[in-house]
Amino acid sequence: MVSRRLGSGSDDGDALRRELREELGVEAGIGERMLIIPASGESGPQWIYRAALRTIDPGRRCGPEFDDPSRGAYTVEHVRLDDLPALNLLPEEAKRLLLSIRS
Structure with a gap:
């Protein structure tokens, strides 16, 4: 899932x-919006979209979090859909959506 600031001027x-490119090194086609999770607490709304992975290269990730070793490691993990039920994937609404469409 990817978040962005509303009103940033880009679609x-x-x-x-x-x-996706900055955080994961991913190139993807973006499909329809599948779910909107309302804002809660300090978090703004989360918009969940269908995406089709084209390529992934973690070496292409960029941003300040990758330039500062004191912020820790950012590891990309590939997860098989069959392993999804055992993960603590949040928000729960997104996990339920993924589980409902995985078959």
Whole structure:
């Protein structure tokens, strides 16, 4: 899942592609919005989109979190859909959605 600031001046697809590239080194096609999780506490709303993975290269990730070793490691983990039920994936609404469409 990818988040962005509302009102950033870019459309959702452009913002999602940019975030996926920066955070994961992923190139993906962005499909329809599948779920909106309302804002709660200090978190803004989360918009969940269908995406089609085209390529992934973690070496292409970029941003300040990758330049500062004191912030820890950022490891990309590939998860098989069959292993999804055992994960503590949050928010729960997104996990339920993934489980409902995995078959």
